[in-house]
Amino acid sequence: MRALSVSALLLLALNSCRGTQDNLLDEDVIEPVVQASKYGSLWPLPQKVQISEVPLKLSGATFEFTDAKGSTAGPSCSLLQSAYRRYYDYIFGGPKKQKMSRNRRAGPLELTELQVSITSPDSQCDGYPSVTSDESYELSVDVPVAVLKAPTVWGALHGLETFSQLVYEDDYGAKTINSTKVSDFPRFAHRGILLDSSRHFLPIKVLLANLETMAMNKFNVFHWHIVDDQSFPYLSRTFPQLSQQGAYHPYSHVYTPSDVKMVIEFARLRGIRVIPEFDTPGHTQSWGKGQMDLLTPCFSGATPSGSFGPVNPILNTTYDFMSRFFKEVSDVFPDGYVHLGGDEVDFTCWKSNPDIKKFMDRQGFGQDYSKLESFYIQKLLDIVTTTKKGYIIWQEVFDNGVKLKPDTLIHVWKGNQEQYQNEMAKITSAGYQTLLSSPWYLNRISYGQDWQSTYKADPQDFKGTEEQKKLVIGGEACLWGEYVDATNLTPRLWPRASAVAERLWSAKDVTDINDAYNRLSAHRCRMVERGIPAEPLFSSFCRHEYKGI
Amino acid sequence: MKVMRAVNTKQCAPIIYALLQLIIFYAGLNAVKGVWPLPHALTSSVEQYPLNPQTFAFDYGKHSATQQGCSLLDAAFRRYFLLIFPDYTAENGQLEVAANNSFSLYISTDHNDCENYPNDDSSERYNLSVSAGQASLNAATVWGILRGLETFSQLVYQDDLGSYFVNETFIEDFPRFQFRGVLLDTSRHYLPVHAILKTLDAMSYSKFNVFHWHIVDDPSFPYQSRSFPELSKKGAFHPATHIYTQSDVRRVISYARMRGIRVLPEFDSPGHTGSWGKGQSHLLTPCYKGGAPSGTFGPVNPALQSTYQFMASFFKEVTSVFPDSYIHLGGDEVDFSCWRSNPHVRAFMQKMGFGGDFPKLEAFYIENIVNITSANNKTSIVWQDVFDYHERRSALSVVEVWKHGCYLCKVRQVTKAGLRVILASPWYLDLPGPTHNWARYYTVWPLAFPGSEKQKRLVIGGEVCMWGEYVDATNLFPKLWPRASAAAERLWSDEKQTSSVEKAFPRLEDFRCKLLRRGIQAGPLNVGHCKHEYQSV
Helix, strand or coil: CCCCCCHHHCCCCCCCCCHHHCCHHHHCCCCCCCCCCCCCCCCCCCCEEEEEEEEEECCCCCCEEEECCCCCCCCCCHHHHHHHHHHHHHHHCCCCCCCCCCCCCCCCCECCEEEEEECCCCCCCCCCCCCCCCCCEEEEECCCEEEEEECCHHHHHHHHHHHHHHCEECCCCCEEEEEEEEEECCCCCEEEEEEECCCCCCCHHHHHHHHHHHHHCCCCEEEEECCCCCCCCECCCCCCHHHHHHCCCCCCCCECHHHHHHHHHHHHCCCCEEEEECCCCCCCHHHHHHCCCCEEEEEECCEEEEEEEEECCCCHHHHHHHHHHHHHHHHHCCCCEEECCCCCCCCHHHHHCHHHHHHHHHHCCCCCHHHHHHHHHHHHHHHHHHCCCEEEEEHHHHHCCCCCCCCCEEEECCCCHHHHHHHHHHHHHCCCEEEECHHHECCCCCCCCCHHHHHHCCCCCCCCCHHHHHCEEEEEEEECCCCCCCCCHHHHHCCHHHHHHHHHHCCCCCCCHHHHHHHHHHHHHHHHHCCCCCCCCCCCCCCCCCCCC | CHHHHHHHCCCCHHHHHHHHHHHHHHHCCCCCCCCCCCCCEEEEEEEEEEECCCCEEEEECCCCCCCCCCHHHHHHHHHHHHHHCCCCCCHHHHCCCCHHHCEEEEEEECCCCCCCCCCCCCCCCEEEEEECCEEEEEECCHHHHHHHHHHHHHHCEECCCCCEEEEEEEEEECCCCCEEEEEEECCCCCCCHHHHHHHHHHHHHCCCCEEEEECCCCCCCCECCCCCCHHHHHHCCCCCCCCECHHHHHHHHHHHHHCCCEEEEECCCCCCCCCHHHHCCCCEEEEEECCEEEEEEEEECCCCHHHHHHHHHHHHHHHHHCCCCEEEEECCCCCCHHHHHCHHHHHHHHHHCCCCCHHHHHHHHHHHHHHHHHHCCCEEEEEHHHHHHCCCHHHCCEEEECCCCCHHHHHHHHHHCCCEEEECHHHECCCCCCHHHHHHHHCCCCCCCCCCHHHHHCEEEEEEEECCCCCCCCCHHHHHCCHHHHHHHHHHCCCHHHCCHHHHHHHHHHHHHHHHHCCCCCCCCCCCCCCCCCCCC
16 A cells, blocks of 8 residues: 555645745735634544633642542552643643642632543453543533543543643743533544554654654554564564564564563553554565565566565465464454455466466466455454454455455555545445545645645545444554654654544534644644644744754 | 766766776775765775774874864864764773774864855865875865865774774865755744754765855744844744844854854845834835725835835844855845835836836845945845846846756856856755655756856855745754755765766665764655664654
8 A cells, every 4th residue: 555656646836935925915815824713722622612711720739630539440540640640741841849839728710620530330440442442521620620520541531631732821821721611522433543663663762752642632543554575573472583584673673572562551551552463465575584485486487586475375384374473463462453454465476376376276266366365365364353353454355355254344545535435435335344544644745734635534425324424433544654764753744643633533513724723733832842743834833842853 | 867868978088987986986885885975086995994982083184284272173073083983982981992903083284274264265175095094184174174074984884793994995075066055944933043053963964065044034033133133022933932142143153164064144135024024114015905005014115215224234234243255135036016006116116217117126126235235245145036137137146046947047047147056946855755756856967058168167056945834843854854965965076976866875875874873863765774763753
């Protein structure tokens, strides 16, 4: 899915050195100037929100997060306690030097407490988020205490983020929050970001910073495209040779089991699922370096050419390997889903190989290599089924007519608007659940405010019944790694991915592009202030510019 | 690529020469991937000499005009020591080491220009010879030494055990073009001083020598003027946090000087001045709508005497703050509709006999500003728009070509008029492009236009532009580097030796990893990895 020509998408309007600045004086066109939205800097916009005019003050010296009486997650819930500390830091800019003067009497319009209450019997504090997690919450900000209610900790995390977004500084720099009521839940259950750690190795620090930013945007799935043709940085306990031979460097460019654990836990603490992708049978060049006989030897004429193609689907050893490998993967990654890839399989190598030809004849596949692909995928799906995981596959697997379990998730990535809409209609009319990524390939860049087109795409815009629409469980923004590494990943992803975040979280009718511009500008400055190098939307400034150079 | 072939096939001898150069160059490749930008003449052998940080020394040659105490070079030695030995820490400096592999780099200059500023006639030529136990670096000026130190630092490499080596090498090097610039735009987004300084560091690694500071424009006026403090007080994004104070400006100029970089300020007028009007009333033209002022403002008002008084004292300040002998006056993209709407401007035009010819009014304005700056002994640079509408072109001196299309046609036209040219059109790096498009900035042939030798000599260089609509400190570095380095090689190196993208690619990839090692957030060119990846976010 990386074959799409990037340069074809460069929409260069090259007449003036200042791009959009032309003719401004002519037409009384107003430069986009950030104006205050009535929703402040909230992003993504909650489903229901009422902000009053009553400003309440917060002081770092008195304010605290507390666990409400009767909450099913108390002080022992370290997930919440860590979140309190995080959001205290975000709101008040780190722990205050001065002593906490709890004895000071709070003023009449001072908010001293946010009471957090988890209402369902199982708070899920020690669990992992899943596609069925309840992420809803209710927030009521009023004196003397604000109350955040959520059935589970996952909703509470989102509520804390919203609470922190409501806090602003008045003209004297005092932390202020208006009396507010919020009732909120996500429109889609699966709201993901794909990062590619194969084409360029992404240091753990970068992954963690992006999980942190995902939480600020209420994303809940980190789709980790961890290996591919170019390198195999995943250090497998069962098959250490894979990264030993297949990583860019066997020590400095690998993810050890403890790295992976750290990423998963860091994500869990922010309500984010980690879905690993081990893409086969194509996109597997790096696997072949550490695992003999896994890939198909290509032939040139009657002799092996020395190069290798996709995974060899005709050997029993292949399936033995896959069984053991996916057993490990299913143990290491707690999420209920694993992404199996299955895209862009090139048949030329299979075609060249005489053993494969014989096998095809024996199986009665004739010249139809997609049948061979199906053969492989079905065996793989059987293997993964035994690990009790659900699976996600790229759309080609569906397009090629592979028999799938009814609960398979099909990931749409190809095509222009018309094409992906047709694909979504086709997949849902066949009764499968689906995820959309086609309009959200953020590795493609163009001049100007391309977040707007990202923002306008809607996963349920296709011809189909209500039932079909319900099968759309969300989408993912993808940042493929050919031209992306630690140096440019974060500014390329944010705030462009934020546009996707709002589309997937907020109500369908939240489409006012001007209001979005105003809120998103403020949201991006907040990310910058929190240390994330999120790039600008247009000529503008943030009160606190990025300092991390 | 077609253009390149057309240039090269004209003469055969240089091709053979170039091939020889390449063969010689590749002989050294097994040890070190090379220098970026490529030196004009480089020979190296497989003979390698160990370098030991404990015993390595910079020293001044006996006959050098500069000696210890030349703070510019002393500071450069300290900088380059850490660049040459990136793993060096004070702790392992305590170790006792055998002194048998000591190595000295002897510096020698013809002039003592330690305290000067680099300028348009500064020589950057140097000779570097590396042999057993010592290297000598000779240059006419300290600026040449700075370039040579950069080259030397790129010749040093580490083996798998981390030991440092340099190969026997002989280099004769000088820039192809005298003006090699990077434009940063601090008006559309404010760039913290730290981001500017780091850019200057990165520029020196690619041998850029001009920082074109597009300091103010419509959106904001961050330059804090001594004479007119209201300009930034009202015109900056924020009067206290989003400004460049006089000491900030001095710091940038001095930091640049230490790296052999000129600071060329641009105060663009009469257009692109929206932010000026906030702190200086009556400077901009009031636009009219149906016989009455509409409340909006256009370009600088060219019809008022007060405008020229203001500009005279403003540019008097600017020319004293910025030591470079050049100043950029802008002059691009002037919109006439507001002038046209204003009855006073129209009356002024009648009086001056311009009729309805607004380009004449603009030319009149610019000529006044040029006269003000030449009275202050500065050479003016203007964007090509000024050349296009100016009838009396002799009043102009340097023209910067920025418009797209056939930019070489424009270069030809400007040089034919006897004016100097800086080329920017092919190097607008704010326009996106995945970094693998670096080749687009590499395959530029600034002199591939029909014209006399004299015309070619009038092309004094080129410039990479990073306009700021979508750029601030969050994304500046990966957008600028290493794509700007592609342009740097075009402006520094011999064109015949550097015409192949394929041959340049591994060297640029290696250079990009060097930039990462030096803490410059240079984006990736394609799939791959560096030994030391960027370790921040």
